[in-house]
Amino acid sequence: MFTKFNDGIVVKNNGKTLQIRIVNSKIINVFITDKDEERKDTIAIEKRKHNTPCNFDVSENSDIITIKTESLSIIVNLNDFSIKFLNLEGLVINEDYNGGVRFYNNDIRCYKKLNEDHYYGFGEKAGYLDKKGENLEMWNTDELMTHNQGTKLLYQSYPFFIGLNKKYTYGIFFDNSFRSFFDMGFESNEYYYFGAKGGQMNYYFIYGENIKEVVENYTYLTGRINMPPMWSLGNQQSRYSYTPQEKVLEIAKTFREKEIPCDVIYLDIDYMEGYRVFTWNKETFLNYKEMLKKLRDMGFKVITIVDPGVKKDYAYNVYREGIENDYFVKDKFSIPFIGHVWPGESLFPDFLRDDVRHWWADKLKDFVNEGIDGIWNDMNEPSVLDGINKTMPEDNVHYLNGYKILHSEAHNVYATYMAMATQEGLLKSRPNERPFILSRAAFSGIQRYAAVWTGDNRSLYEHLLLMMPMIMNLGLSGQPFSGSDVGGFGDDGQEELFIRWIEAGVFTPFLRIHSANGTREQEPWSFGKRCEDISKKYIKMRYEILPYIYDLFYIASQKGYPVMRPLVFEYQNDENTHNIYDEFMLGDNILVAPVYLPSKEIREVYLPKGIWYDYWNGKEFEGGKHYLIDAPIDVIPLFVKEGAIIPKQNVQAYIGEKQIDELIVELYKGSCGEYIHYEDDGISIKYSSGEYNLTDLKFEYVNGILKIYINRIYSGYKNGIKKYKFVFKNFNKLDKIFINDHEYKAENYVIEI
Ligand code: MIG
Numbered sequence: 001m002f003t004k005f006n007d008g009i010v011v012k013n014n015g016k017t018l019q020i021r022i023v024n025s026k027i028i029n030v031f032i033t034d035k036d037e038e039r040k041d042t043i044a045i046e047k048r049k050h051n052t053p054c055n056f057d058v059s060e061n062s063d064i065i066t067i068k069t070e071s072l073s074i075i076v077n078l079n080d081f082s083i084k085f086l087n088l089e090g091l092v093i094n095e096d097y098n099g100g101v102r103f104y105n106n107d108i109r110c111y112k113k114l115n116e117d118h119y120y121g122f123g124e125k126a127g128y129l130d131k132k133g134e135n136l137e138m139w140n141t142d143e144l145m146t147h148n149q150g151t152k153l154l155y156q157s158y159p160f161f162i163g164l165n166k167k168y169t170y171g172i173f174f175d176n177s178f179r180s181f182f183d184m185g186f187e188s189n190e191y192y193y194f195g196a197k198g199g200q201m202n203y204y205f206i207y208g209e210n211i212k213e214v215v216e217n218y219t220y221l222t223g224r225i226n227m228p229p230m231w232s233l234g235n236q237q238s239r240y241s242y243t244p245q246e247k248v249l250e251i252a253k254t255f256r257e258k259e260i261p262c263d264v265i266y267l268d269i270d271y272m273e274g275y276r277v278f279t280w281n282k283e284t285f286l287n288y289k290e291m292l293k294k295l296r297d298m299g300f301k302v303i304t305i306v307d308p309g310v311k312k313d314y315a316y317n318v319y320r321e322g323i324e325n326d327y328f329v330k331d332k333f334s335i336p337f338i339g340h341v342w343p344g345e346s347l348f349p350d351f352l353r354d355d356v357r358h359w360w361a362d363k364l365k366d367f368v369n370e371g372i373d374g375i376w377n378d379m380n381e382p383s384v385l386d387g388i389n390k391t392m393p394e395d396n397v398h399y400l401n402g403y404k405i406l407h408s409e410a411h412n413v414y415a416t417y418m419a420m421a422t423q424e425g426l427l428k429s430r431p432n433e434r435p436f437i438l439s440r441a442a443f444s445g446i447q448r449y450a451a452v453w454t455g456d457n458r459s460l461y462e463h464l465l466l467m468m469p470m471i472m473n474l475g476l477s478g479q480p481f482s483g484s485d486v487g488g489f490g491d492d493g494q495e496e497l498f499i500r501w502i503e504a505g506v507f508t509p510f511l512r513i514h515s516a517n518g519t520r521e522q523e524p525w526s527f528g529k530r531c532e533d534i535s536k537k538y539i540k541m542r543y544e545i546l547p548y549i550y551d552l553f554y555i556a557s558q559k560g561y562p563v564m565r566p567l568v569f570e571y572q573n574d575e576n577t578h579n580i581y582d583e584f585m586l587g588d589n590i591l592v593a594p595v596y597l598p599s600k601e602i603r604e605v606y607l608p609k610g611i612w613y614d615y616w617n618g619k620e621f622e623g624g625k626h627y628l629i630d631a632p633i634d635v636i637p638l639f640v641k642e643g644a645i646i647p648k649q650n651v652q653a654y655i656g657e658k659q660i661d662e663l664i665v666e667l668y669k670g671s672c673g674e675y676i677h678y679e680d681d682g683i684s685i686k687y688s689s690g691e692y693n694l695t696d697l698k699f700e701y702v703n704g705i706l707k708i709y710i711n712r713i714y715s716g717y718k719n720g721i722k723k724y725k726f727v728f729k730n731f732n733k734l735d736k737i738f739i740n741d742h743e744y745k746a747e748n749y750v751i752e753i
Contacts, residue, residue, distance in 0.1 A: 001078060002065055007053040009067065011078065018081045022056045025069035026207040026217055031200065032081055032101045039202055042177045043413050043420075044445035046223035072207055085170070085205055093168050094205060097191035101201050109181075109195030110174075110203065116163035118578055119184045119192075120211070120566070121171070123158025123444070123477040124454060126151040129469040129566055129581040131161065135186035139179045140412050140441045142383035142390055146458055146490075147466065155381055155455045156442035157412040158477040159194070160222075162214050164572070171206035171214040173221065177412045177443060198408055210572050211476070212561065219478045219560025223448040227557055228481065229434040230682030231301050231655045232374065232451070233549055234263030235506075235539045237523065238514040240489075241268035244284035245291040251523065252300050256653060260524050260536045261543045263654045265295065266376060266514070267304045275343035276311045278318060278367045292371035299654040301373035303438065306364070308380050308418055309346030312338060318363060322347060327356045329407070330397040337396050339384035348382055348392065349418075352400045352410055357421035364425025374436035375422050377450070380415035381441040415441030419449035432684050438510075444478060451481035451510050459488030459519070464501050465596040469581040471508055475562025476569070480553070483510030492520040495527035496598055496633065502535045503636035504594035506542040507586045509549075509563040534634045540651045545590075547647040547663060547677065552587045554678035563587070571608040574624070580606060589644035590615075593629070593637040603631045611642035613668055613730050620730065640729070643670025645697050647677050655682065662723040662752075667699055667708070669730035674698045676713070679720045690716040704735035726751045 002011040008021035008029070019039060021029035031039040057068045067074040072093075075084040082096035097111040118130045125136060127149045138157035147154065159174040161182065174180060178198040185192050194203070204221060208214035237255070242248045248265060255262040271288070273279040280288045295302055310318050310328070322328050328336040328347040338345050349356050364375065384392050396407035419439050426435035437450035446452060454470050457463040467484035474482045486505040487498045493515060502524070505511055515522035524535035542549075552563040562569065565585040567577035583593040583605060591612065593605040607623040614621065614629075615638035621627060629637040640646065648664040667673060680692035694714040700707045708726065728734060728749040737744050737751065744751045 001060060002058065004058055008056075009058055009065070011065065011076070011081075013078055013081065016081060018076065020067060020074060020076070022054055022067070022069055023204070023221065024054050025056075025071040026213075027221060028069075028072065028074060028085070028205045028207075029202070030083060030205060031202045033200060034103050037200070040200060042175050042443070042445075043416050044173070044175055044222050044443060046221065046445065046448065085207070087168065087207070091167060093170050093207060094163070094172075097193075103201075106198050107195060108199070108201045109193045110201060111191050111193045114185050114188070114190055114192045116165045118164045118568075119161050120164065120568070121158065121161040121473055121477045122182065123160070123442070123474055123479065124154050124156040124452070124470055125473060126154065126466060127469065128579070129472060129568075130579055131182075131184050133185045136182040136184065137179065138182075138412060140381040140415065140443075142379065142381050142455075144390075144456070146460070147455075148462065155440045156446070156452060156474075158442075158444045158474075158479070160218060160444055160477050162211055162476060164211065164568070164578070169208055169211050169214050169572070171208070171218050173204040173206060173218060173444065175202045175204065176200060178409055179412075211569050215476060215478070215561060215569075216559045219447075222445045222478050224478075224557050224560045225447045225481055225553070227434060227680065227687055228451070228553060229436050230546070230550060231263045232436045232510075233546060233553065234511070234655050235261055235542060236264035236266065236303075236512040237262055238266035238512055239268065239522065240515065240517045241270035242266075243270040243281070245286075245288060249291060249294055252295055252298050254523070254525065256298055258525060258532065258536070259653065260532075261539050261651060261653055262300070264301045264303055264374070264512075266512070267302065269305055269307070269342055271304060274311065275307075276313070276316055276318065277306050277309075278363050289370060296371060299657055302371065303374040303376050303436070304372050305376045305378050306422070307342065307378050308348050308351070308382055308414075309339070309341035309343055310349065311343030312345040312347060319347065321359070322349060325355075325359065327353070327359060329392065331393065332395040332397065334397065337392055339392055340386040341379060341384060350398050351414060351417035351421050352398045352405075357417065357424060360421040361425035361428050364422060365428040368426060368429045374438070375426065376438045377415065377418055377422060378440050380418050380439060381411075382414055413443045415439055416443045416446050416449065419446060423449045432686070434683060434685055442479070447479045447481065451483075452479060453482060453510060453512065454484045456489045456516070457485055458490035459493045459497055460491065461497060461500075461596055461598060463488055464497065464504065464594070465582060467508070468504075468584055468594070469566075471564050472562065472566040472581070472584055475509075475564055476566070478560055480556040480561070480563045481509050483508045483512055485512065485514035487513055487515060487522045489514055490516050490519065493522040493526070495531050498522065498527055499531050499534050499633060500595050500636075503538050504592065504596070506538045507564070507584075507590070507592045509553075511542060530633075537634065538636075543651045543655075544648045545646065546655070547649050547679075548587065548589075550682075551647065551676070551678050555587075567591070567606070567608055574608045576606055576624075577608055589641050589646055591639040591641070593639075595631045595636065601630065601632050603629050603637050605629050605637050605639070607639060611670070612639040613642070614638070615640055618730055640668050642668060643673035644668040645673050645675035645699070647675070661721055662725055663721040664725045664727060665697060666727045666729055667706075667731070669732075670701065672698075672700045680717050681719065687717075693717045693720045701731065704733040706731065706734055706737045707741075708737070708739045710740055724753050726753075
């Protein structure tokens with residue numbers, strides 16, 4: 001009945017074809033079609049050079065085929081192609097409902113039994129962490145109304161979720177870029193389904209022993225971030241728009257004068273000449289080269305916005321080249337499509353095409369060569385202001401790998417292809433430097449090209465809360481590098497709200513303050529001395545814990561783990577964590593519980609099982625309980641796990657200001673602790689050819705005796721740290737301290753070696 005290939009099987013029955021591919025023992029690709037067609041990957045799937053097929057056995061018994069890998073059994077019913085996934089103990093992990101896949105003309109669906117207690121992931125969705133009982137949709141949308149719990153569509157689409165119950169965890173990635181739907185127990189409490197308005201029923205079942213492993217396996221499939229330039233983890237300041245050039249310089253100077261660390265300044269759309277991409281405004285930015293040089297001398301990096309829309313203007317070279325070479329997206333009559341965006345009538349490069357991406361990359365290269373450090377892609381859903389549903393018609397025409405496809409298929413991936421072109425351009429300009437791109441719209445896999453932010457929020461406490469589950473679910477969906485506009489984009493900023501937002505924001509992966517035109521200015525000093533002082537304290541703290549944050553990006557690049565994690569990611573066995581959306585973990589050592597309501601000076605905090613230390617006063621807490629924690633205006637509740645090792649460094653005005661030789665290593669009491677520290681030059685791509693170091697830091701603490709071990713486990717980078725400063729936290733009894741078996745004396749709980 002079936003045909004076996006080296007990576008799976010194919011069966012045909014009742015006019016349908018089922019293909020099961022064993023990507024590895026835990027990642028199973030299911031493709032079912034009622035047409036004569038080949039399976040297609042979207043851009044989400046990372047192309048790997050070596051896709052070594054893994055071992056599996058297939059057996060057939062009347063109407064049942066059983067496939068066995070080293071971790072799973074897959075049971076296929078040949079009558080209806082319904083599928084069951086079991087683990088090696090024979091426990092059913094996932095099971096089709098009522099025949100599983102259904103085709104209704106242009107609508108395909110896969111029904112599954114609803115056996116899970118929680119569903120996480122789905123990328124950038126408004127609302128809480130757990131999506132069980134919800135009905136979700138994926139269609140990249142520039143939502144201009146205030147985002148809230150009821151907001152269905154935002155800028156990014158990640159057709160991926162993780163199911164969790166008491167016995168198991170798994171993920172499903174639906175590799176389909178059309179408008180897709182996920183009914184996670186909204187319609188029924190017996191089944192859930194996912195489907196799309198077109199395209200293929202092509203999904204991946206991703207098994208993992210826990211959420212961590214599911215995310216690791218999902219990002220094995222869709223790729224992981226490259227190490228970002230270290231400066232992109234610094235504080236960043238933006239506004240729509242800083243103009244003219246003198247204003248930009250004044251903002252930059254103020255950061256330096258006030259000694260508030262800052263690495264990046266953003267130029268929003270007004271720097272351009274009539275919103276023409278790759279141009280400079282001849283009045284307000286006449287001496288932009290000089291401005292760029294001055295910013296560079298002050299240690300600032302510059303990121304400019306680049307939108308996809310190209311102004312229709314015969315005197316404008318980008319438009320002319322695009323028309324002459326036929327690079328723009330077409331309408332259904334094969335005429336270049338024109339839509340209204342900031343430049344007025346505009347055309348949209350078909351970024352799905354290789355030749356168009358190369359052209360764009362060349363334009364971008366010349367543009368950034370003048371001194372631009374990173375690129376910010378906006379309006380790339382694409383947003384079309386006069387379009388039906390604020391985008392282009394679904395029957396517009398694109399070309400992918402030489403084949404014509406409609407916008408209905410291209411829409412959700414348009415931004416990711418644009419990010420790919422942008423990355424290519426930055427690499428063309430500076431082949432040895434890590435590119436940095438910030439994108440508003442996205443599809444699964446975006447992490448290979450760009451960081452993202454959560455779009456146009458507002459200066460509302462609700463949005464300070466909302467950013468937490470959004471960033472956490474983005475992290476669970478393979479995108480570890482995200483953040484929200486700190487202080488809120490729309491509406492006028494407020495002092496107390498800004499303070500609470502910066503307190504939380506410094507612990508989010510991407511840290512950028514941004515605000516809309518016409519709203520109150522929003523820099524750390526815009527709201528008076530109190531806000532300035534508190535902002536400075538927290539931004540400095542960000543720079544202090546940078547080695548820790550950088551290590552988390554290293555882990556993200558290796559395993560796909562989020563930088564900012566929901567508690568359930570670390571404490572899956574503690575059911576109290578399953579629904580927590582207003583606290584988060586920065587890595588596995590620091591728990592952050594922001595205050596996100598006005599006039600609140602106390603916060604209820606759940607600490608998972610184990611011992612925790614209050615970061616500010618060292619107070620010890622026993623986890624597994626809720627506590628009320630004092631949180632006066634300048635305090636965000638922060639807790640460190642017992643046995644934690646946290647690397648820090650001295651604050652700098654900007655990354656690279658000083659040569660950092662010393663690593664400050666904070667050890668928190670516990671019977672033992674272990675931590676791997678990563679270092680490289682922070683800017684070049686040499687790490688990818690081995691120029692980095694890994695240091696294993698370990699301790700044991702018994703009866704007042706502390707033994708520390710420093711062990712270089714990989715050495716490839718020469719300019720690393722030369723000194724360690726160990727700081728002992730909560731070790732009330734320290735009789736003897738050994739470092740690599742030599743005895744040292746601590747003075748005030750500090751040892752420098
Ligand atoms: O509709 O470029 O989300 O960050 O400042 C406004 C102007 C277009 C939307 C982005 C916002 C940016 C703004 N843009």
